Amino acid sequence: MTDNQEVRVRFAPSPTGPLHIGGVRTALYNYLFARQHNGKFLLRIEDTDQTRFVPGAQDYIIESLRWCSILPDEGVSVGGDYGPYVQSERKEIYVQYAQQLLDNDRAYYAFDTAEELEAERERLHTEKGETFQYDAAHRNGMKNSLSMSPKEVTEWLGSGRPYVIRFKMPENVELTIFDMIRGEVKVNTSTLDDKVLFKSDGMPTYHLANIVDDHLMKITHVIRGEEWLPSMPLHVMLYKAFGWEDTMPQFAHLPLLLKPDGNGKLSKRDGDRLGFPVFPLRWPMDLTKEEIASGYRENGYYPEAFINMLALLGWNSGTEKEIFSMDELVEAFSMERVSKSGAKFNPEKAQWFNHEYLIARSDEQIAKESVPFLHGKENLYEPAILVKICGLVKDRLHFVKDIWEQVNFFFEAPVDYEEKAVKKRWKEETPSQMAELCAVLEKLEDFSTEMCEATVKEWVTVKEYNPGNIFNVIRLCLVGASKGPGVFDIMSILGKGEVLSRITAATGKISIVA
């Protein structure tokens, strides 16, 4: 490609199930790269294998990308000038190109059945201990248009016998190919085999469809997972065979996302076994199946946090900045700073990212988001008070959905009291002290945080009580545990009546227990 050409990249998943986070990251890097270069990001569906097609998977992919704000400029669901963007709708196109390769002697027909291939594999293994490869060294011993007479080939083709079209991989060519992340990679074509380009069911394989589509859609950069690195030589050879070398895209093979436990690449099956989601969204989305894999969205992640976390798995800016908005990512991203080695990810760090995004939100926003998790009790307070409550507890939250355990005491009086705290704080004189306190608070007109604090502190000072112990006893009465915001904030929000009633209730209950 030339420098002044518009950058065009694509994300090309197969609709074989839910997209896992590795796929989302690949889409993200493609998107960032496109945005950064004022280029186009396309979404293409590679569904050439009908046997693995999973209904709903395509919608899942689109919905996942939408949730992440990784929006295609072109492609399935948005259209564009280079469609259709679903490979099964492009069948006739691939036929032409396969024919071109056949005509130029760069491909050939092969009639070997699965059984025959298996038999040959078995024979070679037992007789010579070799691994069978359909290549220059073996193709003459197989049933194909290279080993058979033209007449026979014509007959077999005419008889409706099933056949595939294989790429005729040149022998002994030293290839030096370039990867944007890994640099030069050298391979000898003799180690490569004659890959099937066209299947007997009339569909192309990934390799053919991918190269033809990338060429036709004017893709300039192929950014994909490292699992494709071994087929890069084949793809380069295909570009050469078609005579498209001049417009061949640049390749970038991204490091894999590894299982957090043990080794190996993260797979769809890992699911909830790991204790955190490996999918952006719950799967299946429609909940009609029994097996449900959880998603980041349903687990309470903000899409911005999810994206931020993913972006930093395999790339970093080289600075100490870790929190990036999408716009900042677009600005800072660079292929040169993508790491070469696979990354296991750290569930705790993922939560930390969400926490950072959560505390950056306004108290008003948190209050709004909290409503579904307040068990219908949100109307117990004025909206402004609810906002205040959220502001007081947001520091200790990873997810808004977990807010109830931080605020429950604002809505419900404690039914029991943390044993450890009772043991430590509840003294013989406590009940009478609390009775005194109630009398003092009773007279208080202004129940603001400040007035509560001033009043209680004055009383404690005059009586020469231990402030720490008194405050904690009050907390125990109001909350039932040693947690939560400042005790005077809690008093003020609960209000005089509730505070008095809770202290009275606690005094009764705890003395009975003790």
Added chain:
RNA sequence: GGCCCGUUGGUCAAGUGGCCUAAGACUCCGGCCUCUCACGCCGGCAACAGCGGUUCGAAUCCGCUACGGGUCACCA
């Protein structure tokens, strides 16, 4: 097994021949703050896979070994 890619603390990672007695973040552990928990602040534990070479000098360059991973389908 063949081919290919990789290897800095538990994890993500900075580092592109001297500034490295190797940054930062997450986790963990201490301490401070403090009415509790959390936040915040301060501090701590903890790494250049090994061996050879190149060089005045190597985490950085080269080679070998080891280990890890990917891939070897009419799946993508």
